[in-house]
Amino acid sequence: MKARYRRFAWIGLGLAAVGIAVALVLSAFRSNLVFFFTPSQVVAHEVPQSRPFRVGGLVEAGSLRRDPGSLTVHFLVTDTAKTIPVTYTGLLPDLFKEGKGVVAQGRMGPDGAFHATEVLAKHDENYMPPEAKSAIEQAQRGPESMPSLHEAQAR
């Protein structure tokens, strides 16, 4: 009998550990999931105001502007339907180019521009970030064809 109780104790401990882990995972998920939105969704005010998110599309040709004397850049990101202004301070990745795909992470600023904390462009010149690609496809198909998680939750 003793060995059996002990086994139950072990199983109980194991379950407790799993429970703690699940709690950790859930709380980490809640605060660290980053959702992706298209420029059209940003323009339509479907984006969260209080937490960071990702936006993707093409860097509009001819839109890149540098602030003199600092590392701040301004550019426009488009999904071919709508366009939003993005501001970023720092080094741009090697493959950041006008007319190419880009994904930026950050939040909306009070000035109506997207303030990026991170700009991602991947290492292949023919490669389009999947988020950017789907943003453009979605814009071309019309906004209703592919519900985002955000919309799914709202329903």
Place this chain on the structure above:
Amino acid sequence: MIPELGHFALIVALLVAIVQGVVPMIGAARRDSALMAVAVPAARAQFALVALAFGCLAWSFVTSDFSVQNVAVNSNSHLPLQYRFAATWGSHEGSLLLWALMLGGWGFAVSVFSRNLPQVLRARVLAVMGLVAIGFLLFMLAASDPFLRLVPVPPEGRDLNALLQDPGMVVHPPMLYMGYVGFSVAFAFAIAALIGGKLDASWARWSRPWTTVAWSFLTIGIALGSIWSYYTLGWGGWWFWDPVENASFMPWLAGTALIHSLAVTEKRGAFRSWTVLLAILAFSLSLIGTFLVRSGVLTSVHAFATDPARGTFILGFLAIVIGGSLTLYAFRAGAVGAGGDFAPVSRESMLLGNNILLVIALASVLLGTLYPLFIDALKLGKISVGPPYFDSVFYPLMAPMIFLMGVGPIASWRKARIPDLWTRLRWAAYVAAATGVLAPFAMGRWKPLVALGLLLAAWVAAATASALLQRLRAAPQRGIVAKMRANSPAWYGMLLAHLGVAAFIVGVTLVKGYEVERDVRLDVGQGVEVGGDTYTFRGIVPQAGPNYDALVGTVEVTREGRHVATLKPQKRTYRASGEVMTEASIQSGILGDHYVSLGEPVTAQGTSGAWAVRIYVKPFVDWIWFGCLLMALGGFTAIADRRYRLALRHKFAGVLGAAARGAT
């Protein structure tokens, strides 16, 4: 001709693998010695054939034979020799061939070093490895032929992805694959034991060194990948929780749990079915990793395949291997039997705790890696799970495990007494507490997380040192050398690996706690102070490399007027592809790195004007990889243990004894 020879060798290798997978298995079931004996020559022939195929592909790359599509797409005649060779595994097809080569190599090694194994077990282990090889060879021949010819023959190849033109490409994939594929041996042992229903301490003793070696290679492979991304991507990070990194880290976690669980199975006969499950898990995760990286499900620099047929094949293969082995497990795990009993405070219980924590950590990484894929597949939108998730889940799980790491090696098997443990670990606890409280001040600013990290590192190091000292003091031999020899290499290996973990924690803690990252705009001659050093930009000079044109910047680092380092970060443009690559320049030291990389020119004067420059100060970052190296060295030390060869000697002594009796 050479590519056709390679292709033909692959076909024959597949046929041999079928023989290797089927015949010995039947032989083992019927206890037919002649059929079982097929395993060894078949495994060796399979290795030779795959090696031949690999050699043919490497030859095509080295000689720039652009009639082979794979070569034309992934190489270029101006590519330096070492990268033409490394380009062999720079493509999806080539990396699969490397997989198959490693698998053949491990099979060959098993066939050589398994003479003391019972014939049935040996036949089954090699047969299982043959079955795995069938999957990979079939996949290559059916859906990713590395030798496909191209008509018309292009005059020049496209080029290897600029990112892969790095010494890291020469060493990182082979090491990583050695580890990944090495778990196939542990897997084969587990499956063989399930089929045979015999899983005892000697089984664990046979399977242990293979697992430890595979784990050591995987450790080195992951560390090399981490170093590579640190200096190449120009972001100065050593780990990004990128899905591809996670794909290699998950088998490592399972493997770490497995080597600890094997220790219990060998010493105490306990955890048997758990050990078998972990062996299946470790190899399954290697396969899942391959699937994630190679099928194009993940989009990153590692994913060069986006052919859905391939993804489907790998998925099917995965389902057969994982599903099949788990089914076998479900039916046979009962036959394997439970082991010895143990008290709630004992070495077994500590190792069990370590296993539970490792597996939970593994599950949380798996969830974070796959969740975005599921959400995407279900068309619920696109999300990303970033490093903050992994950081906030992983570190709290690792802290108790690191605490156990100090206690476990000192606790006795079966039952340990807490007062004893306290007496033996008292000093380690004092040292750890003192380090946690005081050491952060030495770095300048006291931070609670740094204190915790250093406390844990000091705890592991001090507990490991006390374990060593107490063993040496207790040894009856006289003289330090004799005392040292009284302990087994396996035990020293364990100590070394645990010290490696301590060094690793020091690196992670200090780099996270005190790193400085600054993006600045620098005119020629302008300086900026970062972390107490002055970085002065001296301008840009063009310089031609073998297959690229570089812009080389000069940044002088000084501290209070004294010269510290001259860094030469580069911006390269590869001629064949036009790809642009940033090469950071790093001055490494025990106390930390000075790291500088170039952004782009930010004024209208272009390259001769001001540049955006990224400056990082990374305290103690090299300790991270030094720690990994110690862990791997610990693994290699452990397998030098004589008890793994003892059975062989017993047999030999038996033969000698019989011969001696015959002579008299």
